[in-house]
Amino acid sequence: MKALMFGWEFPPHILGGLGTASYGLTKGMHSNGDMDITFVIPKPWGDEEKSFAEIIGGCNTPVAWRDVNWDYVDSRIGRFMSPQTYFDLRDHIYADFNYMRLNDLGCIEFSGRYPDNLLEEINNYSIVAGVIARTIPCDVIHSHDWLTYPAGIHAKNVTGKPLVIHVHATDFDRSRGNVNPTVFAIEKDGMENADHIITVSDLTRRTVIEKYGISPEKVTTVHNAVIPLSDEMLSLPRRKKKEKVVTFLGRITMQKGPEYFVEAAAKVLKKTKNVRFVMAGSGDMMEDMIRLAAKRGIADRFHFTGFLKGTEVYEMLKDSDVYVMPSVSEPFGISPLEAMEMGVPSIISKQSGCAEILHNVIKTDYWDIDAMADAIHAITSYPALFNQLRNDGIEEIKGITWEKAGRKVIDIYEKVIAARN
Amino acid sequence: MKNVCLYFKIHQPFRLKRYRFFDIGNDHYYYDDFTNDEIITRLAEQSYIPMAKTLLDMIRENGKDFRFALSITGTAIEQLQLYVPEFIGILKELADTGCVEFLSETYSHSLASLEDTEEFVREVKRHDDLILSLFGVKPKVFTNTELIFDDETALMISSMGFKTALTEGAKHILGWKSPDYVYCSAASPKLKLLLTNDKLTEDISIRFARTDWDRYPLTADKYMDWIAALPQEEQVVNLYFPMDTFGTFLPKSTGIFDFIYALPRFAKERGIAFATPSEAAARIKPVGELSVPYPLSGTDEARDVSAWKGNAIQREALHKLYSVSERVNLCSDRRLKQDWEYLQSSDHFYYMSTKNLADGAAHSSFSPYDSPFSAFTNYMNVLADFIVRVQEQFPEEIENEELNSLLLTIRNQSAEIDELNKEVKNLRNNILNYDEDDKRPAAKEKLKNRKPKTKSNP
Numbered sequence: 001m002k003a004l005m006f007g008w009e010f011p012p013h014i015l016g017g018l019g020t021a022s023y024g025l026t027k028g029m030h031s032n033g034d035m036d037i038t039f040v041i042p043k044p045w046g047d048e049e050k051s052f053a054e055i056i057g058g059c060n061t062p063v064a065w066r067d068v069n070w071d072y073v074d075s076r077i078g079r080f081m082s083p084q085t086y087f088d089l090r091d092h093i094y095a096d097f098n099y100m101r102l103n104d105l106g107c108i109e110f111s112g113r114y115p116d117n118l119l120e121e122i123n124n125y126s127i128v129a130g131v132i133a134r135t136i137p138c139d140v141i142h143s144h145d146w147l148t149y150p151a152g153i154h155a156k157n158v159t160g161k162p163l164v165i166h167v168h169a170t171d172f173d174r175s176r177g178n179v180n181p182t183v184f185a186i187e188k189d190g191m192e193n194a195d196h197i198i199t200v201s202d203l204t205r206r207t208v209i210e211k212y213g214i215s216p217e218k219v220t221t222v223h224n225a226v227i228p229l230s231d232e233m234l235s236l237p238r239r240k241k242k243e244k245v246v247t248f249l250g251r252i253t254m255q256k257g258p259e260y261f262v263e264a265a266a267k268v269l270k271k272t273k274n275v276r277f278v279m280a281g282s283g284d285m286m287e288d289m290i291r292l293a294a295k296r297g298i299a300d301r302f303h304f305t306g307f308l309k310g311t312e313v314y315e316m317l318k319d320s321d322v323y324v325m326p327s328v329s330e331p332f333g334i335s336p337l338e339a340m341e342m343g344v345p346s347i348i349s350k351q352s353g354c355a356e357i358l359h360n361v362i363k364t365d366y367w368d369i370d371a372m373a374d375a376i377h378a379i380t381s382y383p384a385l386f387n388q389l390r391n392d393g394i395e396e397i398k399g400i401t402w403e404k405a406g407r408k409v410i411d412i413y414e415k416v417i418a419a420r421n
Numbered sequence: 422m423k424n425v426c427l428y429f430k431i432h433q434p435f436r437l438k439r440y441r442f443f444d445i446g447n448d449h450y451y452y453d454d455f456t457n458d459e460i461i462t463r464l465a466e467q468s469y470i471p472m473a474k475t476l477l478d479m480i481r482e483n484g485k486d487f488r489f490a491l492s493i494t495g496t497a498i499e500q501l502q503l504y505v506p507e508f509i510g511i512l513k514e515l516a517d518t519g520c521v522e523f524l525s526e527t528y529s530h531s532l533a534s535l536e537d538t539e540e541f542v543r544e545v546k547r548h549d550d551l552i553l554s555l556f557g558v559k560p561k562v563f564t565n566t567e568l569i570f571d572d573e574t575a576l577m578i579s580s581m582g583f584k585t586a587l588t589e590g591a592k593h594i595l596g597w598k599s600p601d602y603v604y605c606s607a608a609s610p611k612l613k614l615l616l617t618n619d620k621l622t623e624d625i626s627i628r629f630a631r632t633d634w635d636r637y638p639l640t641a642d643k644y645m646d647w648i649a650a651l652p653q654e655e656q657v658v659n660l661y662f663p664m665d666t667f668g669t670f671l672p673k674s675t676g677i678f679d680f681i682y683a684l685p686r687f688a689k690e691r692g693i694a695f696a697t698p699s700e701a702a703a704r705i706k707p708v709g710e711l712s713v714p715y716p717l718s719g720t721d722e723a724r725d726v727s728a729w730k731g732n733a734i735q736r737e738a739l740h741k742l743y744s745v746s747e748r749v750n751l752c753s754d755r756r757l758k759q760d761w762e763y764l765q766s767s768d769h770f771y772y773m774s775t776k777n778l779a780d781g782a783a784h785s786s787f788s789p790y791d792s793p794f795s796a797f798t799n800y801m802n803v804l805a806d807f808i809v810r811v812q813e814q815f816p817e818e819i820e821n822e823e824l825n826s827l828l829l830t831i832r833n834q835s836a837e838i839d840e841l842n843k844e845v846k847n848l849r850n851n852i853l854n855y856d857e858d859d860k861r862p863a864a865k866e867k868l869k870n871r872k873p874k875t876k877s878n879p
Contacts, residue, residue, distance in 0.1 A: 270443065271442060271445075359775075359777075362794050362795065370441055371441075373441070373442070373443070374441045374802070375794075377442040378442070378794075378797070378801065378802070382798075382801050383737075384734045384736070384737030384738070385734050385737075385794065385797055385801075387733055388733045388734045388775070391733075
């Protein structure tokens with residue numbers, strides 16, 4: 001089966017959970033066998049893993065004819081894809097886009113991030129998708145998150161193949177209810193044009209059904225999984241220390257509920273002294289949080305690390321005794337799974353999608369700072385609880401694989417293809 | 422002649438209220454009165470009272486031919502006294518018929534038999550004293566919390582003077598043997614063992630109202646046929662039910678009360694008698710020994726003690742609790758003693774089980790907590806406060822033995838002071854009398870010969 005996927009991020013250059021999930025899912029589907037996946041992203045960096053999917057960059061796809069020879073193309077974009085693909089794509093240019101700002105290869109430039117002119121970039125991505133869909137044969141089209149819905153719809157219109165969209169988050173999660181009407185419109189348009197919708201949790205599924213008015217039979221939940229960490233990460237040394245470390249890790253934004261973490265920390269520190277709190281990450285609420293910690297008089301035991309990248313994330317986790325994710329609204333949330341895999345007991349909010357599948361964690365309401373403080377205190381003061389959660393957590397995570405999630409997605413493909421014929 | 426022994430179990434724990442760690446040291450009341458009241462009142466209305474009345478009617482109808490056993494824990498009695506006192510009255514009525522045998526067990530439905538031998542003895546004594554004071558009978562047959570039993574327990578209860586015990590007819594102990602005989606314990610051959618018949622018990626407690634069961638509907642007629650059809654040599658069938666099965670899990674509308682009511686009539690037709698466990702044990706000779714090296718119970722698929730001691734958090738909580746057992750025993754604070762009872766209930770540990778599937782579903786359906794971890798956290802917070810209170814009674818640095826001897830000294834000294842006071846009073850009287858009557862040498866003599874009588878323990 002051939003699948004044409006549209007994504008926005010792909011490891012190792014990722015900005016959020018979307019890239020990790022796209023990568024894991026693609027890899028998991030590939031390991032089920034008989035899957036031929038082409039993964040389109042706006043801008044590849046050349047160091048992406050290509051063993052299980054062919055990667056095509058939007059920024060390397062010509063939308064206007066340029067007379068260039070093989071060697072030139074090879075020297076320009078050879079690290080990203082084979083020149084042959086470039087020439088194949090060039091044969092399928094469907095309109096004259098010379099009015100746009102193009103480079104020497106007739107391609108549109110992409111940032112591959114979330115720039116201020118995001119909507120323009122989304123539109124350009126859809127233009128590129130038209131060329132790719134005409135070139136690459138496929139049985140099904142799969143779009144990851146709202147940024148790529150227009151591209152998916154375009155590809156569907158060109159090829160007549162079924163479209164599956166994958167909802168990793170909705171704007172309701174990102175904005176605590178203050179939805180951006182433009183984003184909402186793009187999301188709703190994508191959902192209505194899709195043959196089937198995959199959500200990462202039942203929580204998101206309900207949002208899609210209730211807030212976007214989509215028929216429930218069209219929406220299926222496929223929970224995310226976690227990629228097993230390398231031995232290198234798992235064997236990172238753990239610093240010896242007398243004090244317990246409680247960690248919040250993620251973007252410090254409204255959606256992640258950082259203020260509840262600070263309040264819970266204040267409650268714990270009122271009673272016990274041998275605990276330190278760490279808020280790792282950056283975001284628009286960071287300064288507020290620094291101010292709040294100072295106001296509560298806990299700044300001596302509450303630390304900010306700023307943005308962590310690469311292995312720093314895992315080094316931080318390895319030194320933690322408790323991981324807390326108090327998200328107000330989290331479509332799934334892979335990070336607690338990673339923490340558990342590292343042997344760190346986790347406290348997660350009931351309002352996060354991963355709470356639907358995890359057992360060996362403590363779940364609290366995000367607003368219930370008493371419960372959260374109590375759970376933090378319990379894990380840091382009762383070693384039996386720490387060990388129970390740690391050991392059973394490691395075992396539990398071993399059973400949550402992308403391969404199983406991939407199987408479910410393939411089943412959905414088969415269903416939509418059958419419905420088409 | 423075949424004998425049927427019916428056992429009805431009543432137990433309720435004192436469920437804990439939500440107790441956060443910042444309450445430790447500040448709040449010494451641990452119980453969720455509202456929930457405890459609500460649950461026992463509801464159960465009494467739906468189940469205990471109608472069932473007890475049915476049983477009373479059955480005794481009146483059948484005279485002395487209908488007999489059964491009741492197993493009721495101390496914590497359940499306390500809650501009934503608090504919230505449903507009228508039920509205690511019905512129990513007294515039942516006791517007065519003489520057709521009901523009260524079983525001996527632990528006061529708080531505890532796991533003391535597995536954790537702390539000395540506390541176990543105290544627990545049983547407290548329970549039996551309560552039964553004696555309320556119902557005027559001394560229990561003679563022992564049944565442990567959730568039918569837990571092993572060779573060690575056998576030795577303990579034999580040494581406490583029990584001759585008969587009821588336990589679970591667990592497949593892994595019986596193998597090919599039938600539970601419908603009287604056995605004796607291999608560890609203590611004088612102890613007779615009665616074993617529950619799980620199949621016939623579950624035909625009622627689980628399958629009675631299941632329309633997808635191929636034997637549905639079950640009638641008293643049919644049921645007694647099955648018992649009558651058992652081999653001639655199988656002389657005793659022990660049927661053990663939590664009393665709240667009747668009326669809650671099997672609601673009145675299933676006809677369960679009528680079914681129970683009709684049992685004696687059909688039993689009589691087939692020459693089957695009802696007996697109390699004491700009578701059954703007296704009538705029937707044991708056919709062989711049973712050895713139980715590892716504790717068994719009547720709970721969960723595995724029929725072992727993993728329901729309460731299956732994971733690390735359960736074992737830790739139990740360990741922490743019983744680590745202060747000796748200390749609590751030295752204390753005389755009544756509230757402390759009461760909390761000690763309530764905290765021992767096995768239910769607290771049952772809620773902490775992390776089992777999955779059918780067992781897990783059973784655990785969580787009884788649990789007032791949303792997860793085993795919050796059960797543990799809450800319990801440990803309460804326990805932390807309790808331990809602080811125990812330590813406040815006596816400084817922690819003093820060893821138990823040292824403390825024991827000091828306490829003995831104090832007690833002896835107070836006895837001595839009492840005695841000396843008495844003597845002083847006597848002498849004073851003598852002196853007063855002496856003034857009036859000069860010639861009373863006896864008193865003088867006594868005064869001279871007085872020696873300190875009591876000594877404190879070294």
